[in-house]
Amino acid sequence: MxxxxxxxxxxxxxxxxxLHGIDVAVEEGEVCVxxxxxxxxxxxxxxxxxxxLRPTSGRIVFDGKPLGRSSPSARVKAGISLCPEGRRVFPRLTVAQNLRLGAWSRRRSHRAVRAQLRLVLDHFPRLEEREDQLAGTLSGGEQQMLAVGRALMSRPRLLMIDEASLGLSPTLARTVWEATSRIAREGTTVLMVEQNAGALPFADRALIMEKGTISRVAVGDEVQQVNLREAYLGV
Ligand SMILES: Nc1ncnc2c1ncn2[C@@H]1O[C@H](COP(=O)(O)OP(=O)(O)O)[C@@H](O)[C@H]1O
Ligand SMILES: [Mg+2]
Structure with a gap:
């Protein structure tokens, strides 16, 4: 479903x-780019x-329920989490403090927050080594891992990651994409936004967006055959 x-x-x-009337469907458990x-x-x-953002028209349905005009915080509680473009970690807070802030929607359950922190640190061992370091002193790649980790702290069912690879070396971009694959394998659906076609090998579904419309959808084996010159660059 x-x-x-x-x-x-x-x-x-x-x-x-x-956005000119787009239609998108993301299946549970998949990685969609x-x-x-x-x-x-x-x-x-x-x-x-x-x-x-408030849509002019159209619907967004999550887990069978229209989201309507529900607030961002209600959506986090419903299981939607966004790792925004540009990382935006709190530079003067430590890695651990940044991560804990991602769990504000579940703050009353200390045990659940600790368990989720364990899971996030298992995904990103680099963050565990730097738990007490100020986020502003991390490298770009580490800050991106922290931003993804923080978005995971609310224990989302749908994790959206906006341009994780921006400004990272090809190796670090792969590290982040590999982590998102592992996150998906553990049951979280991932929707990642990318300009970088290097993300395609990590995806089960690719949606090509051009000027506010979805110009192409590729699923499964078709994803690796997406002809970028044709589909993406409009050549
Ligand atoms: N806050 C804003 N106010 C006005 N126009 C915006 C704003 N944010 C984005 N846009 C415009 O909307 C279009 C799509 O932007 P965006 O969704 O950020 O694209 P992408 O993430 O694919 O780069 C662009 O033409 C951009 O200039
Ligand atoms: Mg963008």
């Missing part, structure tokens, strides 16, 4: 639509799912 369905979604800033050039509307899509 699709855990996330986006139906005929129109979203804009002011009067001008940026939303691939497109700068300005295509990828961030607009995931921030709308997170409840940070």
């Amino acid at each position: 699709a855990i996330l369905q986006i139906q005929d979604l129109v979203v804009g800033y002011g009067r001008f639509p940026v 939303l691939l497109g050039l700068n300005g295509a509307g990828k961030t607009t899509t995931v921030t709308s799912v997170a409840g940070l």
